Amino acid sequence: MLDFLRQEGIDESLITRIEQYRKDYPVAEGDRIRIPSPKFKYFGSYIWKLAITAILSGENILLVGPKATGKNVFAENLSAVFGRPEWDVSFYLNTDASSLIGTDTFKNGEVSFRKGPIYACAEAGGFGVLDEINMAKNESLAVLHATLDFRRIIDVPGYSRIRLDPATRFIATMNYGYAGTRELNEALASRFMVINMPIISGEDLEKLLREQYPTLKAEYAAQLTALFGEIRKKCESSEISTKALDLRGLLAAVTLVYNGLTMRDALNIAVINKSFDEFERTLVEDIVAARIDGKLSREEIFVSEKA
Numbered sequence: 001m002l003d004f005l006r007q008e009g010i011d012e013s014l015i016t017r018i019e020q021y022r023k024d025y026p027v028a029e030g031d032r033i034r035i036p037s038p039k040f041k042y043f044g045s046y047i048w049k050l051a052i053t054a055i056l057s058g059e060n061i062l063l064v065g066p067k068a069t070g071k072n073v074f075a076e077n078l079s080a081v082f083g084r085p086e087w088d089v090s091f092y093l094n095t096d097a098s099s100l101i102g103t104d105t106f107k108n109g110e111v112s113f114r115k116g117p118i119y120a121c122a123e124a125g126g127f128g129v130l131d132e133i134n135m136a137k138n139e140s141l142a143v144l145h146a147t148l149d150f151r152r153i154i155d156v157p158g159y160s161r162i163r164l165d166p167a168t169r170f171i172a173t174m175n176y177g178y179a180g181t182r183e184l185n186e187a188l189a190s191r192f193m194v195i196n197m198p199i200i201s202g203e204d205l206e207k208l209l210r211e212q213y214p215t216l217k218a219e220y221a222a223q224l225t226a227l228f229g230e231i232r233k234k235c236e237s238s239e240i241s242t243k244a245l246d247l248r249g250l251l252a253a254v255t256l257v258y259n260g261l262t263m264r265d266a267l268n269i270a271v272i273n274k275s276f277d278e279f280e281r282t283l284v285e286d287i288v289a290a291r292i293d294g295k296l297s298r299e300e301i302f303v304s305e306k307a
């Protein structure tokens with residue numbers, strides 16, 4: 001991963017400090033299994049620089065952006081780069097203090113405290129990924145205020161308070177820019193460094209396609225990148241909604257073609273059909289048809305692996 005950061009153009013001085021961080025905060029044997037080895041790499045050197053510097057400065061970060069901007073991939077990449085065990089917590093409307101911090105349980109007639117993910121992460125010097133943090137009710141997250149600010153403690157009612165291990169950081173994510181998004185209140189937002197996650201650039205998308213599909217021919221990587229750029233333009237000019245601007249879908253389409261579908265069928269189920277509005281779907285179909293030959297199949301877009 002550190003070599004990847006060098007390729008991305010991250011300053012050697014930051015890389016040295018990451019190495020120092022890993023030395024200063026060794027991970028307990030039993031937690032090593034939680035250190036991720038990411039399947040996907042995050043491309044975007046500016047975002048890397050912001051996040052690494054914030055983490056080295058002791059800050060927690062909040063990744064904000066539209067869907068499929070790599071928020072979760074990036075959070076996992078950060079845990080891997082810093083060599084931290086990771087705890088993932090998905091937030092939803094009914095997320096409450098006990099599901100985060102822990103709760104009393106009865107075992108053999110005795111009460112004992114069962115640690116929640118935030119507690120376990122805090123003790124272990126882990127990175128806690130607070131996924132879609134805005135989906136929870138702000139009031140139920142008040143228990144995290146002292147955890148996320150300079151106090152760095154968890155107060156467990158009825159038990160003692162614990163101090164966060166110095167290596168512990170929290171990385172929250174938040175989808176922003178579609179209907180149904182809840183706001184995060186000021187009290188919570190002020191406890192994070194907020195990083196706006198951009199939609200991947202054309203240059204980085206070509207890198208990503210080459211990395212994830214090494215046998216995809218360069219010409220088709222370029223065509224798919226151009227298609228994504230075109231859909232993005234139509235979204236920006238509000239001709240279509242952002243439903244079809246779905247990088248996750250575009251990548252899935254490439255896999256579908258690899259597994260035997262034609263380009264048309266693959267793009268239909270992975271991208272086009274995400275527009276449920278008839279009129280919009282037709283528009284997206286036209287954008288796709290103008291850029292990409294629907295009859296293309298695996299034999300044409302991938303180099304043969306037989307050789």
Ligand SMILES: Nc1ncnc2c1ncn2[C@@H]1O[C@H](COP(=O)(O)OP(=O)(O)O)[C@@H](O)[C@H]1O
Binds near residue numbers: 042067068071
């Ligand atoms: N800048 C990027 N670098 C690498 N992969 C990206 C990037 N942006 C999006 N992706 C890809 O998009 C897909 C969705 O990523 P994910 O982290 O689940 O998005 P989010 O959490 O923002 O909705 C993944 O396949 C990921 O590799």
Ligand SMILES: [Mg+2]
Binds near residue numbers: 071173
């Ligand atoms: Mg996500």
